[in-house]
Amino acid sequence: MSDSRETVSSKDTEEVIMEATFRALSKHGYKDLRMRDIGEEMDLTRQVIHYHFDGKYDLLSAFLEYVIDQYEGSVEVDGSDDPRSELDARIDQCLFGPEFEEFGHWDRMKVYHELYTHAQNDGDHREIFNEHYDRVRGSIVEVVEEGIERGDFAPVDAERMGQLITDVIHAARGRRMALGHEDAPEEARKAIDEFILSSLYADD
């Protein structure tokens, strides 16, 4: 009881710090993120961070897992639909966000992609991202496999198809943020429909 209450308030504060980290990262970018910036995004002072986390690296590692958990929580889909509409729904969610342009979706994506690129300089972060990426791609591959089994899709290499779709989604999001191509997700959606999914619906 006492334990759980302590933990709860602790987790509360830690989430406040995570959200402040998110806003600071969103404003200043990974390279120019200072502990001070995070402090300025909270009602608490920046010293609190050192009470809960063991320095900047520890904080950012925790934040990475926080961001990834949020991402995976946001692409939940009820698996009751038929493979076609479920695949559609998953692609849309990855491209446009959970609740159609939810406020802050692209801010979150910006931070996510910056962490992703930085992972090439950090073995631990790379590993965390790899596990995450496997789950994301896997969830799309699963839908493709189910569609093939049910005869809704042509018998393609599901792994390769899932990977391709995942790559296109990733590139379109990155392009929207790095180059400011606002229409990148929509265009990617159309390109997937026209040029990729046509291989899945070949039997029609």
Place this chain on the structure above:
Amino acid sequence: MSDSRETVSSKDTEEVIMEATFRALSKHGYKDLRMRDIGEEMDLTRQVIHYHFDGKYDLLSAFLEYVIDQYEGSVEVDGSDDPRSELDARIDQCLFGPEFEEFGHWDRMKVYHELYTHAQNDGDHREIFNEHYDRVRGSIVEVVEEGIERGDFAPVDAERMGQLITDVIHAARGRRMALGHEDAPEEARKAIDEFILSSLYADD
């Protein structure tokens, strides 16, 4: 005359600095790049940098253009071939480098992609990348258009097709570096052939 010789030696030194910057960036990553690191990668001292460039930002802006020029110079293709093999050649060059796994190709790509992602925090860099990106995508779109005109390709939306191929290439390279997926370029090549180019060759 005297001017040109001064300029030549000046440009020589500046290229030494650019290459040192490349190595330093490759080792330490964008976030942790110090002027000192660049100095340690040269035979010259780090003070020379301040003689030729107006501070760190000016140096990195010049370096961005240097890297982009190198990239564009490396994807030259003689346009004499037929559209199919020219498209193939361009895709291969973008995915695997100019001279089939030229040494240092992936180091250069790593730096390139890190600058790309960072462009979302810097308006000037973003603009430079946008112009560059237009040229890269444009060169692929051109080939597709020519193929359509000559009747070699199906009459698809060339812009959308070129953009899709560019996106897949970009994502596969990024994945190789950020997540260490060594087979990403090869797999992307196969996926493009199986699932995307099939839409171009639909008339066969």
Place this chain on the structure above:
DNA sequence: ACCGTACTTTACCAAGCAGTAAACTTTTAC
């Protein structure tokens, strides 16, 4: 001989940074 350009060397600085110490306040446990 003389000047200007390119570069070296040594030494330095002010700002910015992550991290710490310790006093203080609130909450929980009994």
Place this chain on the structure above:
DNA sequence: GTAAAAGTTTACTGCTTGGTAAAGTACGGT
């Protein structure tokens, strides 16, 4: 009520960093 634990604040420290200062060397052009 009281004391320990949890959380918070103010003030500070020591290091790193980009950039500078100044004196000196090498050398080609005129």
